[in-house]
Each structure stands twice: as C-alpha cells, then as structure tokens.
Amino acid sequence: MQNIKLNDGNSIPAIGFGVFLVEPNGPTYEAVKKALQAGYRHIDTAAAYFNEEDVGKAVRDSGVSREEVFITSKLWLQDYGYEAAKKGIDASLQKLGMDYMDLYLLHQPYGDVAGAWKALEEAKKEGKIKSIGVSNMTPRLWKEFTAQFDTVPAVNQVECNPFFQQKELRKLLDEKGVRVEAWYPLGHGSKELLETPAIQSAAEKYGKNAGQVILRFEVQEGIIALPKSTNPARIAGNIDIFDFELTDAEMDAIRALDTGKGTHDPEAPGVGENLATLKVHK
Ligand code: A2P
Numbered sequence: 001m002q003n004i005k006l007n008d009g010n011s012i013p014a015i016g017f018g019v020f021l022v023e024p025n026g027p028t029y030e031a032v033k034k035a036l037q038a039g040y041r042h043i044d045t046a047a048a049y050f051n052e053e054d055v056g057k058a059v060r061d062s063g064v065s066r067e068e069v070f071i072t073s074k075l076w077l078q079d080y081g082y083e084a085a086k087k088g089i090d091a092s093l094q095k096l097g098m099d100y101m102d103l104y105l106l107h108q109p110y111g112d113v114a115g116a117w118k119a120l121e122e123a124k125k126e127g128k129i130k131s132i133g134v135s136n137m138t139p140r141l142w143k144e145f146t147a148q149f150d151t152v153p154a155v156n157q158v159e160c161n162p163f164f165q166q167k168e169l170r171k172l173l174d175e176k177g178v179r180v181e182a183w184y185p186l187g188h189g190s191k192e193l194l195e196t197p198a199i200q201s202a203a204e205k206y207g208k209n210a211g212q213v214i215l216r217f218e219v220q221e222g223i224i225a226l227p228k229s230t231n232p233a234r235i236a237g238n239i240d241i242f243d244f245e246l247t248d249a250e251m252d253a254i255r256a257l258d259t260g261k262g263t264h265d266p267e268a269p270g271v272g273e274n275l276a277t278l279k280v281h282k
Pocket residue numbers: 018183184185186187188189190194209210211212226227228229230231234235237238
C-alpha cells in the first residue's frame with residue numbers, strides 16, 4: 001500500500017475502504033473485517049453512516065492493531081457549532097470504541113462550519129484527532145469557509161472520478177498542499193465509466209479490471225480514493241493496484257474523459273436544508 005503525506009506531516013494510505021450505505025449490524029462488520037484481511041489499512045466511516053460501532057468492532061476483532069489502521073469519521077450537520085461539535089467528536093470516539101481518530105471531517109459545508117471547525121482544531125491539539133479536514137466543498141464554498149479557519153484542512157473529500165475530475169478545485173487545493181479524497185471514485189459502479197474504451201484498453205493491457213485502472217489513475221493523480229464494495233473479490237482487487245503504472249499517454253487519455261459534472265452539486269438550492277433533516281441522534 002502506498003502512503004501519501006498530508007500537509008500536517010501525517011501520512012495516509014492512498015486507498016481507503018468506504019462504508020457509505022453499507023448496512024450497520026452485520027454487513028459493515030463483515031465487510032470491514034474482509035477488507036482488513038485483504039490488506040486495507042484505511043477505513044472511511046461517518047456519524048451519518050450509522051455504522052461507526054461496526055467499524056470499531058471489526059477493527060478490534062481483526063487482529064490488526066489499532067495503530068496500523070487509519071480511521072476516518074465525520075461530524076454530521078446536527079452537531080455543528082462549537083459546543084455541539086465537541087460532543088459530536090466524543091460521540092464518534094465512543095461509538096468507534098477508540099481513544100483517537102486518524103482523520104475527522106466536517107461532513108457537509110452548511111451552518112456553523114467555523115464553530116465546528118474550532119472544535120476540531122482543539123480536539124487535534126488534545127490528541128483526540130490526528131488530522132482534520134472538510135468534505136463536499138466546491139471551490140466557492142472552500143474559499144468562503146476556509147477564510148474563517150486558523151488551520152488549513154488536510155483534505156477535502158469530494159465526489160471525484162474520471163468523469164468528474166475536480167480540476168478547478170484540485171488546482172486551488174494544490175496551492176496549500178491539501179489532498180482531495182474521492183468519494184464515488186468508481187462513479188458508483190457506473191457501467192458507462194467502467195466500459196469506456198480508454199479504461200478498457202488499459203485494463204486489457206495490464207491484466208486488471210476497469211475499476212483497478214480507475215483507482216490506479218486516481219492514485220497516480222495524487223488523489224486518495226475510497227472505493228466501496230461488498231464483493232470479496234472486488235474488495236481485494238481494489239487495493240491490488242500497486243504492481244503496474246499507467247503511462248503518460250494513458251493518463252492523458254483518462255484525463256480527457258472529464259465532463260466537469262458529477263451527481264451531487266453542494267451549491268444547488270435546498271441541498272443544505274434537505275441534508276439537515278437527517279438526524280444522527282435525539
Ligand atoms: P460491488 O459492491 O458489487 O463490488 P463507488 O466506490 O464509486 O461508490 O462504487 C461502488 C460500486 O462499484 C459498487 O456498486 C460496487 O459493487 C462497484 N464496484 C466496486 N469495485 C468495483 C470494480 N473493481 N469493478 C467494477 N465495479 C466495482
């Protein structure tokens with residue numbers, strides 16, 4: 001597994017196992033255990049995925065020591081604002097059954113983001129969180145919110161894949177050494193993406209599947225990818241991408257697939273209000 005250096009000096013495995021929409025009470029536990037057996041050392045969960053407990057239990061039961069696994073979770077909107085965020089951080093730690101998280105993100109860019117960020121900065125100083133970051137920030141939201149922060153985030157986790165390469169955002173983040181983490185790195189399994197000729201031909205050449213080529217492309221671009229799978233063969237295959245390298249021409253062919261658009265627009269009217277209706281606790 002390749003590690004990537006963050007702007008705060010910490011390092012993060014380039015591929016993480018995503019558990020968004022993996023059911024709690026069983027499926028997440030099983031998937032995370034399989035992922036750890038397959039060699040993943042980076043798990044990405046969130047308060048709003050309702051499966052932090054399963055992730056923590058799977059890590060404890062896996063036989064892999066806590067220090068070897070990079071754990072990310074995220075604060076939900078309900079817990080924004082300084083005081084609420086302090087409690088939200090402790091709730092995540094308690095559910096995970098851990099005394100620190102490697103990375104903790106503000107899951108969505110709405111409401112009292114600056115207050116919540118202050119709580120993350122303090123928790124970092126206290127050692128409860130090693131690295132702090134944000135998520136779903138477009139270039140405009142990034143500029144608006146981070147202007148109010150004392151610390152530059154280590155990452156911004158956004159939708160990113162060959163059809164939506166976030167080129168403008170990546171240029172902006174590069175200036176501060178901020179890494180993009182990709183959710184939906186495989187376009188959520190989009191057939192259209194997986195069957196694209198530029199990807200298929202590389203897959204044939206290297207004896208890999210289309211998903212592996214896409215993940216390899218992202219890692220070569222310096223992106224941290226968080227593929228999701230509940231299929232054991234694909235779980236294992238998605239980290240088996242460090243024994244081949246795409247050429248400059250192959251990289252350019254995939255770079256040319258960018259449409260500049262994804263499935264989610266954080267700036268669309270009503271998105272923040274809609275998301276805020278989801279409650280993670282009473
Ligand atoms: P499955 O769970 O059956 O493997 P994303 O991470 O972009 O959200 O994509 C996840 C989707 O892509 C899931 O439906 C998953 O299905 C599928 N998937 C995961 N890995 C691969 C792969 N290597 N090739 C094709 N599809 C994949």
